[in-house]
Amino acid sequence: MTQRVDLATVMDRLAIDEVITGYAVAMDDADWPGFRALFTPDGRADYTAAGGIEGPAAEIADWLAGTLRPFTVRQHLIVNRRLRIQDLGGYPGDRAELRADYLSPLRHESGEDLMSGGGFTFGLLRGEEGWQLRTVTVQEKWRRASVPAGLG
Template structure:
């Protein structure tokens, strides 16, 4: 491999990593316009394993906007990113696959009595399919595989017995 090819690969890895980070930030911040902009025109997302929907990115963004209203605080972390380039048939280096684990703590909306429920935490794995476009790397597909979910019970203070 030449230094030029190695540098191009490093640049692509950084760009792909940046796109995955932008995805997490858009979801956590509820920036659904930015979320839509991360996808290629034919981009799709599949959240069915987490109780969601599958469909075109704009449709899924609308569903996320509605369903995330009950979680005003979100901070999901995407880790252990495994990047593979050029996995499609006849590929010229313009596609990538990323497998990454996630952990996603979310806080429920509060009312006068405090949070409407205990915090929800889930974890699993993403499968991202990316394509290089004139605007840079974009998501062709996002598939969420939720592996676990935890909703801890709130502790209720004991009332002293007479």
């Protein structure tokens, strides 16, 4: 590979990392317009394996807004990112897939703590707006709730 291709790949990796981090931050900050902007116009997400819904990004944003509203503390950590950018004969293409693990501690307004973990698969496309999410699939692997003292 040439230095130019290597640099383009590094720039793509940084841009994709920004999208994935933006996804987590948008959920934590309840920035639903920002969440929607991360997706392509036909972008979709599937939360059914975590007890949620599947549908267009706008519908998912509305569902997440309602589901997360009672949680006064939200933290979505997306870690162990494994990225594959489409290879067009040694040159980066306009498609990518990122698989990552997540850990999500939440605090409900009642004082109950909820913690879950699992994996994400993000399908990304590069367009005029840069890299955006086309698909998001969540696979919850575990969940634990703790009841505050005196309520159990």
